[in-house]
Amino acid sequence: MRNFGYDEEGWSGTQKEHRIWQRILGYSASHSPGLLLAVVLSLLVTGATLALPRLMQMGIDDYITATTLGVGERVHGLGVIALIYGILVVVVFLTGFLQIVILERIGQSIMHTIRQDLFSHLLKLDLAFFNKQPVGRLVTRLTNDIQNMHEMFTSVLVTVFNDFLKLAGILVLLFLMNFRLALLLSLFVPAAIAITVVFSRLARQKFRAIRQQLVRLNSFLQESIFGLRVIQLFGRQADNYGRYVSLSQEFVQRTLAQIRLFGTFMPLTELMSSMAIAMIVWYGGGEIIRQELTLGEFVAFLSYMRLFFQPLRELSQKYSIVQSALASAERIFDLLDTTMQIRSPEKPAQPKQIKGSITFANVSFGYNKDEVILRDISLDIAPGETVAVVGSTGAGKSTLINLLVRFYDPLQGRVLLDGIDVREFTLQDLRSNIGVVMQDVFILPDTLLANIVLETGIGREKVMEIIRDTGMEAFVNGLPDGLDTVIGEGSLELSAGEKQLLCFARVLCRDPAVLVLDEATSSIDTASENILEHAVAASFKDRTSLVIAHRLSTIRRADRIIVMDGGRIKEQGTHGELMALQGLYYNLVQLDLYQDGNGPAGP
Ligand SMILES: Nc1ncnc2c1ncn2[C@@H]1O[C@H](COP(=O)(O)OP(=O)(O)OP(=O)(O)O)[C@@H](O)[C@H]1O
Ligand SMILES: [Mg+2]
Structure with missing residues (x-):
């Protein structure tokens, strides 16, 4: 460039x-x-x-x-x-x-x-x-x-x-x-x-x-x-x-x-x-x-x-x-x-209904050409499956998400959604089918409701329903004016946990086929944590979920756990299998890196 x-x-x-x-x-x-x-x-x-x-x-x-x-x-x-x-x-x-x-x-x-x-x-x-x-x-x-x-x-x-x-x-x-x-x-x-x-x-x-x-x-x-x-x-x-x-x-x-x-x-x-x-x-x-x-x-x-x-x-x-x-x-x-490399294709794929299978096929990537961050990643996620990704900081977990939603394109290999290369979708179609809850949340200085709805035009009733279904009422009711509380710079500042809850509500309102969650690394307040845990559990049902998890409660709820290190997938399996393996994952858990308030869990 x-x-x-x-x-x-x-x-x-x-x-x-x-x-x-x-x-x-x-x-x-x-x-x-x-x-x-x-x-x-x-x-x-x-x-x-x-x-x-x-x-x-x-x-x-x-x-x-x-x-x-x-x-x-x-x-x-x-x-x-x-x-x-x-x-x-x-x-x-x-x-x-x-x-x-x-x-x-x-x-x-x-x-x-x-x-x-x-x-x-x-x-x-x-x-x-x-x-x-x-x-x-x-x-x-x-x-x-x-x-x-x-x-x-x-x-x-x-x-x-x-x-x-x-x-x-x-x-x-x-x-x-x-x-x-x-x-x-x-x-x-x-x-x-x-x-x-x-x-x-x-x-x-x-x-x-x-x-x-x-x-x-x-x-x-x-x-x-x-x-x-x-x-x-x-x-x-x-x-x-x-x-x-x-x-x-x-x-x-x-x-x-x-x-x-x-x-x-x-x-x-x-x-x-x-x-x-x-x-x-x-x-x-x-x-x-x-x-x-x-x-x-x-x-x-x-x-x-x-x-x-x-x-x-x-x-x-x-x-x-x-x-x-x-x-x-x-x-x-x-x-x-300046030309953009990340663009919608001329003749985009026209998906009817996204089922939500995700495939990484021999993907290699680096933010700079000479520094490889992901090395030959291959991963298949079936529709409806919940996969947790764990690994030390800098292992390349968030980078996986960046490639999935096409903030960047892989240097080698392909990323597929429902068997179709993500580069074949329009950016709009791709991103509307993948709901991402990021680590840092963008907040408009406006009401909570406006922040959840954004451009979608979803009604207040629908928002309330989703909040009820996922058990997030406590969060909304805890704010002075409920959904009408004005938040953002200069008014009520939300805590890190509350921001994640807001982002969660935002994503669920769009009902995406794939849910991607980059859990906040920083420990969040216990109140938000409990609500988030319920919401996460409720939202994993019926949709493909890819979760970069820092809490053992989330990790254990996954169907499969992927352990990343230095840009590679080192281990995968269930919590039990990985503990029995006594490898990287075992060490991470032993090191108390993953806690959920109940102390390190055994196999
Ligand atoms: N925009 C960027 N430009 C250049 N390098 C980057 C960029 N974002 C991340 N990196 C580098 O890529 C590597 C992997 O980063 P990534 O964010 O995927 O790690 P992570 O596993 O999500 O870590 P964490 O648990 O701390 O969130 C790191 O070495 C990081 O410095
Ligand atoms: Mg990250």
């Missing part, structure tokens, strides 16, 4: 720049009427802005300094010019406003689409992907990348078009007004462009360094908060604090370096613009004296110069925003392009 260069800010170069623009444009395609309108508005804004100095010139030349007209005519004419000037200023304001609103809206809507695409893609990604991407970093980077693209859409694209139009327009107007003076001023243009380009390059490096550090700072913060319990338990506060401070210091240094760069560049363009103005005053002033330039043209020249240098100053800043947005876009598109 590709690494997204998430440690590196900037160009990884997997996608060509024009491809990225194409895809961004692809997202904009549905907004072409709005974009067209924005371009028209842009012409209007620029036209009106550039007309203002011309008006000023007319006011001065035709009325203020005109000696051929009468005083009344001159005052009246000046009034008309002032009125037109006022109207144009309002036009600039209104069209500018409208343009921003339209482009902002388009930008927001594009980002909304990209965000949706990204999230729905993430939800489908293989779990293996997240093993290789630290989740904290992925989240920071994604939020950052989306923010970067958003910034480009709203603050850059909106104005860059206007800026270029303005620069081109000013140059044309200057040449039309006074060729010699314009030629003289255009000597500044290459210098201004050179400074802008150099600055842009440098600024990009600085921005990148800052962003890189920000990502480090954020992910360190996130990791520390996630791992706060460990930090506190091991007394690592001072150490973590120190590392955070030094990360933050580095961030300050990098930001200051960027500010120094801006501090050099801004006065430099200021200098350029002052020199240009000095040039106009010197050369243009001479031309006025020689009557080759009017006072109005002189004033207009000065105004155009001011308008000319302003976008140049901002262009370099915008350039670096575009650069980092492109890098972000590349990562986002790369992520959208």
